[in-house]
Amino acid sequence: xxxxxxxxxxxxxxxxxxxxxxxxxxxxxxxxxxxxxxxxxxxxxxxxxxxxxxxxxxxxxxxxxxxxxxxxxxxxxxxxxxxxxxxxxxxxxxxxxxxxxxxxxxxxxxxxxxxxxxxxxxxxxxxxxxxxxxxxxxxxxxxxxxxxxxxxxxxxxxxxxxxxxxxxxxxxxxxxxxxxxxxxxxxxxxxxxxxxxxxxxxxxxxxxxxxxxxxxxxxxxxxxxxxxxxxxxxxxxxxxxxxxxxxxxxxxxxxxxxxxxxxxxxxxxxxxxxxxxxxxxxxxxxxxxxxxxxxxxxxxxxxxxxxxxxxxxxxxxxxxxxxxxxxxxxxxxxxxxxxxxxxxxxxxxxxxxxxxxxxxxxxxxxxxxxxxxxxxxxxxxxxxxxxxxxxxxxxxxxxxxxxxxxxxxxxxxxxxxxxxxxxxxxxxxxxxxxxxxxxxxxxxxxxxxxxxxxxxxxxxxxxxxxxxxxxxxxxxxxxxxxxxxxxxxxxxxxxxxxxxxxxxxxxxxxxxxxxxxxxxxxxxxxxxxxxxxxxxxxxxxxxxxxxxxxxxxxxxxxxxxxxxxxxxxxxxxxxxxxxxxxxxxxxxxxxxxxxxxxxxxxxxxxxxxxxxxxxxxxxxxxxxxxxxxxxxxxxxxxxxxxxxxxxxxxxxxxxxxxx
Numbered sequence: 001x002x003x004x005x006x007x008x009x010x011x012x013x014x015x016x017x018x019x020x021x022x023x024x025x026x027x028x029x030x031x032x033x034x035x036x037x038x039x040x041x042x043x044x045x046x047x048x049x050x051x052x053x054x055x056x057x058x059x060x061x062x063x064x065x066x067x068x069x070x071x072x073x074x075x076x077x078x079x080x081x082x083x084x085x086x087x088x089x090x091x092x093x094x095x096x097x098x099x100x101x102x103x104x105x106x107x108x109x110x111x112x113x114x115x116x117x118x119x120x121x122x123x124x125x126x127x128x129x130x131x132x133x134x135x136x137x138x139x140x141x142x143x144x145x146x147x148x149x150x151x152x153x154x155x156x157x158x159x160x161x162x163x164x165x166x167x168x169x170x171x172x173x174x175x176x177x178x179x180x181x182x183x184x185x186x187x188x189x190x191x192x193x194x195x196x197x198x199x200x201x202x203x204x205x206x207x208x209x210x211x212x213x214x215x216x217x218x219x220x221x222x223x224x225x226x227x228x229x230x231x232x233x234x235x236x237x238x239x240x241x242x243x244x245x246x247x248x249x250x251x252x253x254x255x256x257x258x259x260x261x262x263x264x265x266x267x268x269x270x271x272x273x274x275x276x277x278x279x280x281x282x283x284x285x286x287x288x289x290x291x292x293x294x295x296x297x298x299x300x301x302x303x304x305x306x307x308x309x310x311x312x313x314x315x316x317x318x319x320x321x322x323x324x325x326x327x328x329x330x331x332x333x334x335x336x337x338x339x340x341x342x343x344x345x346x347x348x349x350x351x352x353x354x355x356x357x358x359x360x361x362x363x364x365x366x367x368x369x370x371x372x373x374x375x376x377x378x379x380x381x382x383x384x385x386x387x388x389x390x391x392x393x394x395x396x397x398x399x400x401x402x403x404x405x406x407x408x409x410x411x412x413x414x415x416x417x418x419x420x421x422x423x424x425x426x427x428x429x430x431x432x433x434x435x436x437x438x439x440x441x442x443x444x445x446x447x448x449x450x451x452x453x454x455x456x457x458x459x460x461x462x463x464x465x466x467x468x469x470x471x472x473x474x475x476x477x478x479x480x481x482x483x484x485x486x487x488x489x490x491x492x493x494x495x496x497x498x499x500x501x502x503x504x505x506x507x508x509x510x511x512x513x514x515x516x517x518x519x520x521x522x523x524x525x526x527x528x529x530x531x532x533x534x535x536x537x538x539x540x541x542x543x544x545x546x547x548x549x550x551x552x553x554x555x556x557x558x559x560x561x562x563x564x565x566x567x568x569x570x571x572x573x574x575x576x577x578x579x580x581x582x583x584x585x586x587x588x589x590x591x592x593x594x595x596x597x598x599x600x601x602x603x604x605x606x607x608x609x610x611x612x613x614x615x616x617x618x619x620x621x622x623x624x625x626x627x628x629x630x631x632x633x634x635x636x637x638x639x640x641x642x643x644x645x646x647x648x649x650x651x652x653x654x655x656x657x658x659x
Contacts, residue, residue, distance in 0.1 A: 313356020
């Protein structure tokens, strides 16, 4: 067996977008892997034959995105393979090119070109499609222009790239860029005529949509000046070309909608008890009004964390009188189904992860991580799980891995759940350095699934300790509610869990401790170095340093900070400052590496710069590595070359101080 190396992730296959054919005989999905030059990812379509069990790759160009079935034998997917179209996009024209592919063989064929940037498509029939497109409220309608008029409009857009005008908040969004007066809008596209007709209102930003009984059911938030956290539910009828408001904006934060036993239902939260992080309940529309069906005190569609996913997929499905969904429960992901009366059946207990799934008749397929395996395709039939693919089997077969061992540590009146990963080639007679790894969120969860960075450090001779302190997902809203308490009870939980790990594993050297984390985990890393000197090294990633600056500079700050810290810069500003790690930076003595990205608009780079400056000002060893062109998802979806450099920076930093 060979040791797992840092660059091994360049060969991982990341699976996403699993979808059954209309007849249920085939399923398609996307598999992505790093490009040879490490500049991005090659994405190709794969096909699974349910009847024969055969799995084969359909495309090889590396440019296929998530697909949609046109019929039982034909796939629709987007890819830019026309040189003339590519030239037009390079000049600033927003275009999305779609191709079709016969699963029985042959080359992909051009299908249509949509004059907009499309993020999702669903087929109403072979001629009509619903597209979710980027839309600029004050921009020219290029689809209606031709010749010199279009060229003039494109030239005006090119000139506007030299400056930004801001009129609303959020004025940018992580992974998107500046978004002033830009929305995601639904359109009906008729292929025979080339007509692209708007469905949703121009000031409304559409979050999710689905097709039900020939209509389009969608969730959107309309705003002018400031986006709120509530949204509305709407039904568009293509036959009548009319839209009906089902739920007015202002009552709920609606997550997902569908049909259950002939009724329109939706997952939504009123945010009245636990704020933004309140788990949604299921409501039905009865007599035109929302009626509560059930509340489970959990977040449908949630999952345990990993750095070995790329792309999404279906995590909630309404079918056959049931709503199927994934959900993080404690330290694993369960797959359940619940009927309208609230009766639940657990299809998969909370073990490993379920990253996306689809259902056809009695056959359920899912992409997930089981045991120490990376993502693979699985079937669930009659309660039995069967692995169908071996795209990442080489890692399990050839690399040394360390299985996370569960640990439970009391803290106040709760028990904190987590894991300890022992060093590969562990020798009980030796003492080892240890890294405490803190998850983001905070309403997310760690589990026992494959985590590349942690397995790398175990192969490098470190213990790795990870846990789910209060604030985490998987144990209900009360456990997850740390509003107004950031850096207090959660800090206590982390320190007590680390103490418990050291007590349970005396081979951990308490004089060689490191700490790292990203997002909320970066906040907590910054907080920790200002409140204890027990760590010899820290690596703070995409962090939060100052709740006041984050409030006014990030895409979610103006509502997230107010909700989670329970203060604003004008109402109890001292509380924002009290919970800010920057306030305590003069107490820090821990050498700290800061990792940030210049397009991270969730935790803007000003946060990392402030902490870096504070430590350097006070004479503490510090280093900041800033990645250009990356955002908050650097460690999970950044360019492979940047992900390599990030992990090299952290691993080398710990080696310098903990060896």
